[in-house]
Amino acid sequence: MQKQKEGVNTLTIQMVLANVNEFLYSNILLALLIGTGIYFTIRTRFVQFSLLKEGISLLMEKAHTEDGVSSFQALMISTASRVGTGNIAGVATALAAGGAGSIFWMWVTALIGGASAFVESTLAQVYKEQDGEQYRGGPAYYIAKALGKRWLGVVFSLLLIACFIFGFNPLQAYNVSSAVSYYFEDQELVAVVIGLILAIATAAVIFGGVHRIGIISSTVVPIMALLYIILGLYITLANVQKLPAIFGMIMEQAFDLKAIMGGFAGSCVMYGIKRGLFSNEAGMGSAPNAGASADVSHPVKQGLVQTISVFIDTILICTTTAFMLLNYGSDANLTGMPYVQQAISAEVGQAGIHFITISIFLFAFSSLIGNYCYAESNLKFILDTKRSLCIFRILAIVVIFFGAQASFSTIWDLADVLMGFMAIVNIIAILLLGKIAITCLKDYSAQKKQGKDPVFDPERLGIANADCWKAIVKDYKEDASMDDK
Template identity: 40%
Template structure:
């Protein structure tokens, strides 16, 4: 076991340690420039997805809005509550600024990777599509790269399907035990059974569940943060000034100054919004849309919601309170957020936060499950393997919940996500010309007065796309 931990530790050092974060940031800046700041140009269009009139008219299909909410449910999790607190503790208020910056850059990366996944999606049946980086590799780069798709699929299952689901189960059980005094065993049983009831319904049931859960948890948390902001409205200019001054080293809240703020902000921001990590495209490909870029814009909006809205809520709750003391050791993570909230609104708010953590983690579990299911389809077409995988997910959630130390077994999760991200970035780089081709097509139609551009598969006859998946766009 020690040998394996050493091997995966080295993999983690080679990815997250020094190479991956700079590559993600630099490549994100390159995409932003090469696409003409696409995330800002199309920012107004992002809000269209919230209107049901701009989604699929057939309720049996996955709409762009439902795919967005599944993605938001996956991106928004413990990192938005505990991760932001850790970033502020280790990097000072300036870390928040760099989280915002990496999110704005990541919006462009997410748009591109999700548009590519949409283009190469495959129709499974009359109501279902399947896609993601693995299928983009096979059909976009060619079957000689099938081995790379297998590497991607294995890393996705290991990191998201197994490791992160154990962590989410552990997070929920710990929060419920600390605030409500309910034993981990009962939380584990309930969480496992509810998860099973949804994941055995496949992507359609996952989408319908997210359509209910995600708006409740996101709007509820935003409302609570807005209340805190209103109660402390006179202190907002000072907090914003502190964030900016610490970000550029004009003030130093912690040891390391600007360097600590930059490192923590970028790292926590990338972990939270997942832009470029190769996870969200799996969900983006399930939606029925008129043009791949449309879903790319929608997924770019998901990054905005995750970091600019939800993470900022946590940051202001902490920085407007009197619990956080710059440079002091002691309270951090979810406890810092929880105690800061209590200092603003009273003891009742800790129970609200427990509920928010429960919903955040649960939505992440069903999202992580679908990523694993999608990856499994590349490795095996046997329906028995899918049933076994679903049962395994239920067991992993249960074990992660009841055994506080069990998550240590999944030490391979972060290194596997690092490899996953490097593979995904390689795919984006190789297929970036195709993404630019899609973007030109989309912009040309807008310039011609087409309000909702449509993909014409005949214009992409040289590519290995599934014409059947786009038949509704030309009917």
């Protein structure tokens, strides 16, 4: 009787989450995400494309101080969070539920979302704060400082903490246990063991601070992403004759208006946007937390670098997964990690399954620590004490352990709903503050035309409450005068 009652309660929670999920994405987020992306693409004069080369060149810049986080490390922290199981299991879920057309809408979300990513990360740099030898910031900080609404910043921080600690991190842990379950019959035991391993490994890193997170992320993420893309290219090129049919299927289903309008909530558009947002996080307000940590001379530098992360995530890695799955074909009995494992196994045998299991573990692990980094920054915005931080770290580790044993449907819907509310708050904020990011972009471009390495001076631009930059500008000016001597 007790089990039956628990089953009914779980079903009720799933239904509520599913209904809220459908309402958010069908009625609000579609217009906000696409509309905001198009608006900033036009206002910034297609910054995500026109200055892409500039952004790539900035990856080589080192941090100004020895203990600072470099542009590349900040990019890898954000990419560590972006490039996770969403790029593998998330794409598989989108294809299984929304069809091949969902991939096209994932591409659209990334291409136009790059402008939103630029704006939010630039704003995060403008309004960042000193945190010892490093920096912290994000939407909560620019909402409080630029809009003067600390209460709304607290709301955003609470949403982000709930989303990443209770939504995304359990989902990452669940997908790892799902992948490893392939090898064992006792799936409950596997979930417990994987939960313990991930919890212990995460604890070892997060107690080392953001600098250690940056070092690990800048090592793990590039290597695994490159190997994963190479595998995808091999499978795609080995079946190159199927590419025209795959592209044709994607485009045909993406614009099948009859199918879309017949069931919009379950259409390729909705699944493409949801999984695209979950994957690249453009406009959601998460990546700016990593962007703010970078030690750079001008906010636009990190804005351009963070745009690259969106492309790496969706255009490269999600497309790699999509092509491998579409090459294999659909299977009504498969979704998530089992779908990916079977698709790769069909091409390269058991070795492929072993590789994907290792990949999903490392991608998930890098996401766990990247997600924690975001949550910690927002906890410090609300309550910055050593005791609260210690309790929070323990809670985050415990949630990872239990997440490995969670329910698939409930955890996906919870992550989607929390992500949706986060995105709404952040998008409204960046729409109100976008002119500041555009002012910064104009200042950066003007200094580049003069042959300078741009240095941001908020007072000269009439930007208030960017107090952190007074000391930064002073340091850069002193360095410049020393170089002249």
